[in-house]
């Protein structure tokens with residue numbers, strides 16, 4: 001079965017996109033066939049990878065807007081450019097997603113799931129938008145069979161985790177009530193952008209709080225903060241191409257080894 005992994009939190013700026021892109025690239029570099037889906041109207045992952053749809057409008061909003069979206073994820077996927085990985089494809093986001101979001105009728109929550117069904121990818125990674133519920137989040141939750149909860153080591157990060165667990169619990173109840181056999185496994189809380197030389201008190205405190213509130217859920221290592229991650233993103237490149245990112249690359253590889261071991265082996 002294809003692993004469909006959502007990078008989720010209910011707070012903004014807590015490393016959802018960095019986790020999604022980093023784990024997608026880590027798996028692609030390990031030989032997995034990976035499809036990254038940018039479900040955020042702000043299109044951060046799309047801009048980072050400097051990808052564009054093959055024709056205007058043929059981005060992820062086409063899936064959410066159409067009722068005959070079955071299997072479209074592979075159709076809309078474009079290859080990541082040079083400097084990334086030939087095993088990585090991306091379904092870009094587009095600005096239309098934001099306008100669309102306010103106009104969606106009920107019953108569109110399964111469109112992303114239907115678009116992904118039958119994909120040739122071993123791993124699909126969804127970069128979730130910064131939302132508390134709503135149609136885009138529901139599309140992500142129905143499409144995913146696994147989630148990581150993204151956090152950074154501060155109050156925003158913690159609140160985003162709390163909101164995420166509440167929404168996930170509600171979603172599982174919905175699946176149960178529907179008699180669905182679909183699973184939504186939480187693989188853990190991945191903490192990013194943390195200081196690793198002198199760790200500020202707020203970061204230590206937040207980590208301890210996360211560990212106490214959700215025992216065993218906070219994966220290690222914390223992904224260390226490095227300026228090259230931001231710089232590479234601004235330049236539209238993969239930070240792993242620069243030696244100073246080595247601690248970040250190693251940390252994401254260690255997280256990927258823990259959470260993606262159940263993923264389909266490369267052909």
Ligand SMILES: Nc1ncnc2c1ncn2[C@@H]1O[C@H](COP(=O)(O)OP(=O)(O)OP(=O)(O)O)[C@@H](O)[C@H]1O
Pocket residue numbers: 011012013014015016017018019040044129130150192193194223224225226227229230233248
């Ligand atoms: N390991 C890291 N080192 C340095 N900067 C980082 C690291 N991880 C994330 N960042 C930076 O933190 C900021 C927020 O990260 P990111 O965009 O991944 O969060 P997000 O949850 O996707 O935000 P949004 O809610 O806006 O979608 C970005 O500027 C990103 O470059």
Ligand SMILES: [Mg+2]
Pocket residue numbers: 016017018040044127128
């Ligand atoms: Mg983001």
